[in-house]
Amino acid sequence: MRCCARRGEWLPVPDLATFQLAFASAIPRRTRRGAFERQPGFAVYRNTAATALIDSLRGAYPVTAEIIGDDGFDALALVFARVHPPASPVLLDYGAGFASFLAAQPWTSELPYLAGVAELERLATEAHLAADAPALAIGDFAGLGMNGLMALRLPLHPAARFTWLRNPAMTIWLAHRAPGGFEELAPDWRAEGGLITRPVDAVAACLIAAPAHRLLSGLRLGESVGQAARAVADIYPETDFPDLFAFLVNRGAFAKPPSLERI
Amino acid sequence: MAPTAGLGFKPIHFEEALAAPAAGLWFEVHPENYMIEGGPRLAMLEALRSARPLSLHGVGLSLAGAQTPDRAHLLRLKRLNDRFEPFLLSEHLAWSRSEDRYFPDLLPFPRTTEALLRIGRNIDTTQTLLGRQILIENPSLYVALYGHEWSETDFLRQLVKRTGCRLLIDVNNIVVSANNLGFDPYSYVDALPFDAIGEIHLAGHRADPGQGDSLLIDSHDAPVSEGVWALYDYLIALAGPIPTLIERDGNLPEFAELMRERDRADAMLRTPRRMAACA
Numbered sequence: 001m002r003c004c005a006r007r008g009e010w011l012p013v014p015d016l017a018t019f020q021l022a023f024a025s026a027i028p029r030r031t032r033r034g035a036f037e038r039q040p041g042f043a044v045y046r047n048t049a050a051t052a053l054i055d056s057l058r059g060a061y062p063v064t065a066e067i068i069g070d071d072g073f074d075a076l077a078l079v080f081a082r083v084h085p086p087a088s089p090v091l092l093d094y095g096a097g098f099a100s101f102l103a104a105q106p107w108t109s110e111l112p113y114l115a116g117v118a119e120l121e122r123l124a125t126e127a128h129l130a131a132d133a134p135a136l137a138i139g140d141f142a143g144l145g146m147n148g149l150m151a152l153r154l155p156l157h158p159a160a161r162f163t164w165l166r167n168p169a170m171t172i173w174l175a176h177r178a179p180g181g182f183e184e185l186a187p188d189w190r191a192e193g194g195l196i197t198r199p200v201d202a203v204a205a206c207l208i209a210a211p212a213h214r215l216l217s218g219l220r221l222g223e224s225v226g227q228a229a230r231a232v233a234d235i236y237p238e239t240d241f242p243d244l245f246a247f248l249v250n251r252g253a254f255a256k257p258p259s260l261e262r263i
Numbered sequence: 264m265a266p267t268a269g270l271g272f273k274p275i276h277f278e279e280a281l282a283a284p285a286a287g288l289w290f291e292v293h294p295e296n297y298m299i300e301g302g303p304r305l306a307m308l309e310a311l312r313s314a315r316p317l318s319l320h321g322v323g324l325s326l327a328g329a330q331t332p333d334r335a336h337l338l339r340l341k342r343l344n345d346r347f348e349p350f351l352l353s354e355h356l357a358w359s360r361s362e363d364r365y366f367p368d369l370l371p372f373p374r375t376t377e378a379l380l381r382i383g384r385n386i387d388t389t390q391t392l393l394g395r396q397i398l399i400e401n402p403s404l405y406v407a408l409y410g411h412e413w414s415e416t417d418f419l420r421q422l423v424k425r426t427g428c429r430l431l432i433d434v435n436n437i438v439v440s441a442n443n444l445g446f447d448p449y450s451y452v453d454a455l456p457f458d459a460i461g462e463i464h465l466a467g468h469r470a471d472p473g474q475g476d477s478l479l480i481d482s483h484d485a486p487v488s489e490g491v492w493a494l495y496d497y498l499i500a501l502a503g504p505i506p507t508l509i510e511r512d513g514n515l516p517e518f519a520e521l522m523r524e525r526d527r528a529d530a531m532l533r534t535p536r537r538m539a540a541c542a
Contacts, residue, residue, distance in 0.1 A: 013410035016378045017329035023370060024361035040474050041405030041443055045368055052367035086365040089323025089336060090298045132301035159302065201303045 028082055053081035056091040060125050061098060063176040064118045067111065076102070092129060096122060116169025117176075120194050120205070123161035127196045127203045130159035135199060136254040138246060150226030154219050157255045159198035162208065162216050170194035170207050177205070199252030206251065211236040212244055216253065266504040268529035269318065270521055271511055277307055279518040281314055287529065289350070291318040291508050298339040308347065318351035318462070318508070319343060320431075323365070326385045326399070327372050328358035337392050344393055351462050351506065353398035353431040354389070356382070356419070369402055373410035374418045379425075386426040398461045400431040403481035404440040415440075416454035429461035434495045435487070435510075439468050439479045448494055457502035465495055465528060466510040484513030487524055496531060504532040 014022065026036050027046055036042045057077040058065050065073040080101050086094050099122055102108055103115035135157050141149050168187035173194070175182040193208040195216070208216075211232050218228035229241050248254070267287025272280060280290065290311055297308050311317065321340060324332050344352060357369035372378055390397055399422055401415060413421065419430055432455060441448035467485030471478035487509065499505065507528045511521055 013373060013375060015329070016327075016372060016375070016381055019372060019410075020328060020358060020361045020370075024364065024366065027366065036406055039406040040471070041478055043473075044405040044471070044478070044480055045370060048368045049366045056367070086367065087363060088333075089325075089359060089365050089367070090295050090339070091367060092296060092299060128302055129299040129304070130302060158300070198302060201306065 050078060050081065052091065053086070053094070054078060056094050057081070057098065060095045061118055061121045063173055064098075064102070064114065064121060066176060067114060067117065076105075093125070095125070098122065113165075113167045113169040113172050116165040116167060117173045119163060119165075120170060120173045120196070123163060123194070123196050124203050124205065127159045127161050127198050130198065133158050133255045135252040136249055136256045136260075138249055140256055140260050150224065150229065152225045152257070152259070153222060154225060155255045155257055156216070156220055157197060157252055159203075160253045161196045162193060162213065162253075164191065164193045164210075164213050166191050168192055170205075174205060174207070195248075195251060195253065197252040204251070211239040212248060215244065215248065219254075266506045266532055268507045268509065268525045268532060269316075270509050270525045272311060273511075273515060274304070274307060275515065276518040276521075277311070280311060283518075283522065285522065285526065285529075288525070289316040289318060289506070291320050291351075291510075294319045294321050294340055294343045295323045297343060312347050317347055317349045318353070318506075319347070319349040320400075320508075321352070321354040322369065323359060324354045324385075324389060325358045325360040325365075326354050326389065327356050327370075327378065327382050328360055328385070329381055330360060332385055332389055333360065337389060341393055344395065351398060351431075352393065352395060353400055353462060355400045355402060356422075357402045371402060371404055371406065371408060373408045374413040374415065375410060376412055379413065379418060379421055383422060383425045386422060386428050390426065390428065396427060396429060398429045398431040400433050400464065401436050402440070403433075403436040405443055405478070405480075407444055414454070416451060416456075420456045420459070423456060423459040430456070430459045431462040431464060432460050432498065433464035433466070434498060435464065435466040435468055435491050436481060438488070438491050438494060439481045442476070442479045449497060452494065452498050452501065455498075455502070460502055460505050463495065463498065463505050463507040464510055465491055465507060465524075467491075482513060483510050486520075492527075495528070499531065500536050503536075507532060 023036060026034050026042070027049055031037055054074050054077045057080065058073065068076065080098055084097055099115045099118035102118050108114050136154065141152065144152065168189060170192050171187040172185060175185050193210070193213040194205060195208045195212065196203060196205045198204070214232050214235060215228050218231055219225070232239050232241060267289065269289035269291055272290040272292050292308065297305060299305060323336055326332065355369050358372060359366050359368060359370060386397065386399065399419065401419065422428055423430065437448045437451050441451060465487045466481065466483045467487055468479045469482045469485055470476045471480055509521060509524045509528060
């Protein structure tokens with residue numbers, strides 16, 4: 001092993017891999033005792049790594065941060081970053097799993113909608129970064145006739161995301177996102193759904209009710225439009241299906257399927 | 264074409280960047296910020312690229328690590344390189360990956376011959392897969408490591424010789440490292456292989472809040488300091504005009520203020536210099 005002289009001692013020079021392991025394991029520790037930590041400059045590496053991850057989570061979860069407060073959010077983000085270090089240098093996509101991390105914290109039982117808000121923010125990030133594809137428009141299936149439409153299997157648009165929440169997290173998230181802010185928020189305490197799409201160039205979000213959620217879930221699983229429509233009619237007989245379907249199409253929820261290109 | 268000055272691109276300046284009339288203006292981005300499937304971010308880069316030359320400045324390849332570059336990451340970089348055809352593509356002489364964990368930072372290493380061989384291989388792998396030459400940037404250093412067998416300038420020179428890569432010289436990093444580790448920044452510049460320099464970076468730094476001026480941080484959140492401008496002037500007097508970038512990431516001012524720094528660098532590149540003319 002090669003050695004080098006330092007203050008009269010002979011210390012081994014580690015190979016690159018060993019050096020990296022020692023340096024990397026010193027970053028999350030908070031001591032000043034190790035070989036690297038004795039120098040004040042080592043704190044720069046510690047702070048840079050921590051700050052980059054906190055900033056990236058703050059950017060991805062702005063409403064969650066607003067609800068918790070900046071100091072509390074930063075402390076939580078630091079713990080999350082220690083447990084879930086990034087597995088890729090692409091930080092735009094960092095922070096998957098933050099919602100379930102929040103849900104597991106005992107104190108969030110006082111803020112039951114918090115994990116839901118974080119889940120919605122993650123879905124919005126995914127929608128923002130997702131692939132481009134032409135969205136299905138009403139005119140695209142005009143020539144199909146009712147039978148043709150009912151037999152159709154529709155792919156969701158790559159940027160479309162939806163979820164069902166056990167509390168009004170969607171209403172709360174939308175209120176925080178509204179440009180003018182909100183005065184006071186007293187949502188009905190009931191389950192609700194959220195749909196996030198990217199109809200033109202920007203991410204858009206809206207509330208959905210149970211029939212829309214059933215329809216989207218069915219189509220995502222591969223049901224035809226007809227199968228999903230019958231299920232919706234059975235469970236929610238008061239639903240105006242053509243109206244609901246047109247609403248989802250106009251939100252940009254579906255991609256134009258290849259089978260429609262030929263019509 | 265004569266080398267000109269460019270600016271690190273920030274999405275909040277998109278409209279102004281697109282409309283800027285400056286001759287020779289080019290932009291640089293971190294490819295990691297565009298390694299996504301689609302959407303408005305990529306569309307914005309597409310519009311910028313159709314208006315101006317683009318440079319990609321990577322932060323995620325971890326070339327100064329013992330592991331070979333992450334193939335998935337290399338392929339993402341290749342996709343962007345093929346799509347946007349940047350005129351420069353650079354990475355750092357630093358590492359950010361240890362086993363499966365990434366650190367969003369540029370970490371140091373002892374410059375041993377073993378490290379030189381590994382890093383040379385990593386650069387080879389990268390250039391082969393991308394099918395192009397890359398530039399390697401000198402790091403900002405904050406701690407003194409023992410075990411160095413090469414000076415940084417000799418190490419860079421060796422990488423150029425062994426891999427055919429070129430260099431991105433960050434003048435602010437020289438000033439920051441020289442201050443933190445106690446060496447002479449002008450002697451460092453004297454020892455550079457000038458012919459191998461393909462790009463120069465200029466950025467701002469600040470003193471560590473706890474340690475003061477004895478510890479400078481490469482923070483990219485302040486204007487380029489006069490000390491950095493002076494060393495830049497010295498470098499281009501020796502090396503001749505080289506494409507130069509103003510980097511700013513934090514504490515962002517108006518676009519016009521960044522353009523004033525960019526124009527200052529651009530004017531310096533166009534100033535005739537005796538030494539460069541004789542070279």
